[in-house]
Amino acid sequence: MSKEPMAARRSAASRAAILEAAFHLVGEVGYGKLSIEAIAARAGVGKQTIYRWWPSKGAVLFEAVFVRSFGDTENPAPLPDTGDLEADLRTVLRATALELADPEVDRPLRALTVAMLEDEALAREYRTRVEEPTREAKRARLRSAQRAGQLPASLDLDAAVDAIFAPMAQRWLHRAGPLTEEYADALLEITLGGLRRSGPN
Amino acid sequence: MSKEPMAARRSAASRAAILEAAFHLVGEVGYGKLSIEAIAARAGVGKQTIYRWWPSKGAVLFEAVFVRSFGDTENPAPLPDTGDLEADLRTVLRATALELADPEVDRPLRALTVAMLEDEALAREYRTRVEEPTREAKRARLRSAQRAGQLPASLDLDAAVDAIFAPMAQRWLHRAGPLTEEYADALLEITLGGLRRSGPN
Amino acid sequence: MSKEPMAARRSAASRAAILEAAFHLVGEVGYGKLSIEAIAARAGVGKQTIYRWWPSKGAVLFEAVFVRSFGDTENPAPLPDTGDLEADLRTVLRATALELADPEVDRPLRALTVAMLEDEALAREYRTRVEEPTREAKRARLRSAQRAGQLPASLDLDAAVDAIFAPMAQRWLHRAGPLTEEYADALLEITLGGLRRSGPN
Amino acid sequence: MSKEPMAARRSAASRAAILEAAFHLVGEVGYGKLSIEAIAARAGVGKQTIYRWWPSKGAVLFEAVFVRSFGDTENPAPLPDTGDLEADLRTVLRATALELADPEVDRPLRALTVAMLEDEALAREYRTRVEEPTREAKRARLRSAQRAGQLPASLDLDAAVDAIFAPMAQRWLHRAGPLTEEYADALLEITLGGLRRSGPN
DNA sequence: TGTTAAGCGAGACGGTACGTCCTGTCTTAAC
DNA sequence: GTTAAGACAGGACGTACCGTCTCGCTTAACA
Numbered sequence: 001m002s003k004e005p006m007a008a009r010r011s012a013a014s015r016a017a018i019l020e021a022a023f024h025l026v027g028e029v030g031y032g033k034l035s036i037e038a039i040a041a042r043a044g045v046g047k048q049t050i051y052r053w054w055p056s057k058g059a060v061l062f063e064a065v066f067v068r069s070f071g072d073t074e075n076p077a078p079l080p081d082t083g084d085l086e087a088d089l090r091t092v093l094r095a096t097a098l099e100l101a102d103p104e105v106d107r108p109l110r111a112l113t114v115a116m117l118e119d120e121a122l123a124r125e126y127r128t129r130v131e132e133p134t135r136e137a138k139r140a141r142l143r144s145a146q147r148a149g150q151l152p153a154s155l156d157l158d159a160a161v162d163a164i165f166a167p168m169a170q171r172w173l174h175r176a177g178p179l180t181e182e183y184a185d186a187l188l189e190i191t192l193g194g195l196r197r198s199g200p201n
Numbered sequence: 202m203s204k205e206p207m208a209a210r211r212s213a214a215s216r217a218a219i220l221e222a223a224f225h226l227v228g229e230v231g232y233g234k235l236s237i238e239a240i241a242a243r244a245g246v247g248k249q250t251i252y253r254w255w256p257s258k259g260a261v262l263f264e265a266v267f268v269r270s271f272g273d274t275e276n277p278a279p280l281p282d283t284g285d286l287e288a289d290l291r292t293v294l295r296a297t298a299l300e301l302a303d304p305e306v307d308r309p310l311r312a313l314t315v316a317m318l319e320d321e322a323l324a325r326e327y328r329t330r331v332e333e334p335t336r337e338a339k340r341a342r343l344r345s346a347q348r349a350g351q352l353p354a355s356l357d358l359d360a361a362v363d364a365i366f367a368p369m370a371q372r373w374l375h376r377a378g379p380l381t382e383e384y385a386d387a388l389l390e391i392t393l394g395g396l397r398r399s400g401p402n
Numbered sequence: 403m404s405k406e407p408m409a410a411r412r413s414a415a416s417r418a419a420i421l422e423a424a425f426h427l428v429g430e431v432g433y434g435k436l437s438i439e440a441i442a443a444r445a446g447v448g449k450q451t452i453y454r455w456w457p458s459k460g461a462v463l464f465e466a467v468f469v470r471s472f473g474d475t476e477n478p479a480p481l482p483d484t485g486d487l488e489a490d491l492r493t494v495l496r497a498t499a500l501e502l503a504d505p506e507v508d509r510p511l512r513a514l515t516v517a518m519l520e521d522e523a524l525a526r527e528y529r530t531r532v533e534e535p536t537r538e539a540k541r542a543r544l545r546s547a548q549r550a551g552q553l554p555a556s557l558d559l560d561a562a563v564d565a566i567f568a569p570m571a572q573r574w575l576h577r578a579g580p581l582t583e584e585y586a587d588a589l590l591e592i593t594l595g596g597l598r599r600s601g602p603n
Numbered sequence: 604m605s606k607e608p609m610a611a612r613r614s615a616a617s618r619a620a621i622l623e624a625a626f627h628l629v630g631e632v633g634y635g636k637l638s639i640e641a642i643a644a645r646a647g648v649g650k651q652t653i654y655r656w657w658p659s660k661g662a663v664l665f666e667a668v669f670v671r672s673f674g675d676t677e678n679p680a681p682l683p684d685t686g687d688l689e690a691d692l693r694t695v696l697r698a699t700a701l702e703l704a705d706p707e708v709d710r711p712l713r714a715l716t717v718a719m720l721e722d723e724a725l726a727r728e729y730r731t732r733v734e735e736p737t738r739e740a741k742r743a744r745l746r747s748a749q750r751a752g753q754l755p756a757s758l759d760l761d762a763a764v765d766a767i768f769a770p771m772a773q774r775w776l777h778r779a780g781p782l783t784e785e786y787a788d789a790l791l792e793i794t795l796g797g798l799r800r801s802g803p804n
Numbered sequence: 805t806g807t808t809a810a811g812c813g814a815g816a817c818g819g820t821a822c823g824t825c826c827t828g829t830c831t832t833a834a835c
Numbered sequence: 836g837t838t839a840a841g842a843c844a845g846g847a848c849g850t851a852c853c854g855t856c857t858c859g860c861t862t863a864a865c866a
Contacts, residue, residue: 009863014812036852046814048814049812049813051855117314127375159368163392166372167360167367171363175328190357190361191392192395193395194393194394210832238822253842437826449841450839451837451839568769569765575776576729577730593766612858614816617816638846640846643819650818651819
């Protein structure tokens, strides 16, 4: 299989400069005030070069964030699997809490969320290329736990993934409270043990 | 003690026309393409009348959605309390699922979410006037269940509210799946019973 | 004959403040940037008070300049008549040159000229109440000279007044050169003696 | 030596459309109600295209009138020189009278006068590019008459030009009377012969 | 190994919307 | 019944960007 012949002349330097500029600009001014004109100026690039390769500022931002997060590969890392489901999920949830609390991550990710809310095509691409692979990694860990008899075989895996991970995402999105390891632990205890027997009883 | 004398001259007709116009326009074109110019034109109002009373298009939208949802009162309805916690939460979650699936609600709410992501002041107002009262109503129902011995006294109520309601909100926001009563039920079973014993075991 | 009964309640203080404000504002910002709003604010007066009594900002300016120049009387002073036509005209022309060179006069008068160019009704009022009386005073002096045999009886008096006074006005208007006594004298020599024998021949 | 490379990309079609639109609009609504917005709309052009190349609506108007009057050349036509000064001046003055009486000329010229009164920079440009070249043409004719012994060598040429031409300009500006050939002739007789011996004696 | 077409930076173009200022009309409360 | 105050519908201001469109220049691929 050969390299795609399309886009033969595309300037790698310009592409990198554009993504770099978009990423930093969005961190400075937010999605609403991000403009293609400013990206082009910051990147030292003609506007047409952006319009030639991306359909919208949201698409530029998506790629900028995506490249930062995944580099050149499309596949997310699998979740840790030590055999201890609770410990592994705790590790992941705590790491997520820390990452989302980092302004370097928070601002572009928030901007990307806006972009996706404004542009359904972008949202679709996100679901395909980010959300679904990530979710599959989470499902895989839960499946492993099912095989180990730690979770019921009949479990609705998607609902389970939502139950474990959505509360943190929602708190982050609406800044509804601090993203701490304590919060991560409290959530995990509820989700794994159930509200009815939650708490250190 | 008298009513505040300020803003005495404000035109109630113009205010209503503006909120009405904003609500419908945002449903037609989305938040990004909503313009104050268009709101003013649709409402038959001078732009200055909008700028005089609201600091941004997001603030107009917030008030438009708020008035639609709460009318003149500030207080959300309390959750049902029949004594059966699971049944009551099921009622609420199912109703939420149906409501979020309604385009008349979906579109303005999605737009409002964008507005809040773009404008922290607006997000703060939302948390104070919408999120926190609503959350308190939810907490109150859980406290009632604690008093009835259905939930542990040591439960972290905010984490519990998140665990119950966030997954649905997240699925709605990212259109990650259908908002059905089945999904509501599956979530509730996990959250109340815990993943480890979830499913019809 | 009594004071006119119309405008019974009109506030003399407000009228004076408005004219004062208009006069000074126009000197600061020029006619184009003069606004009724600014006049009202400077005069400490409601906008409606201006709109009630004057039809346009030009009319306010006209009255402001007019009151400054003529006070309460409508009649301009007659030209000096010592019997020596040339000396009398020299006196008047030199005085005109000095007055037009004074910024306190120059700026409002220039503004008034703009107002009249923009508003034919105002121009008509100016011609009736300022230009024509002034011109009649000039004609009167020339008539006196005719009676004294210093000017031909057949002279077209209006053309003569134009010939004597227009060049100075034009130079002032277009800032085409300095308004000096020398210029006044040079003009007078040409106009009285004729170009063909002008100069100290 | 090459033509200046700057402004390379300027659209000649847009420039022409703008000047055309400005010229006609000012004739319809006058200078005060002339708006850049309306010029742009009439010309089928973006506002920015006007702001890019002209600093003010006055500058647009100046160029519009200038192009109409002079086309691409900067130089005014010389005055006729048949050897008979009086006849030549009569020709010019009569032509001026007729031209100023033409509404097609009157309205834009009056507007341009307002523009210059409001904007000293514009007035300066007018003096440099229009008034001074025109005046030089007039001076040249008078110099020719001096060489022919028809005028004193000591004559102040600028004052003489003013004396000949200003009265007509002033009457036009203030609509102080009809601009007829008779008026032109009367002025010329006074200016050349002198008031003291004016009239058909 | 020179030709040629693509991608490139630059930026003008016709537009839309911004947020501000002012217009002329109106309504209210105070005197 | 006039006044100061100021809200109102409307419209123009001058600016910022939109997405499209040339313009010359650079550069890699093919001839």
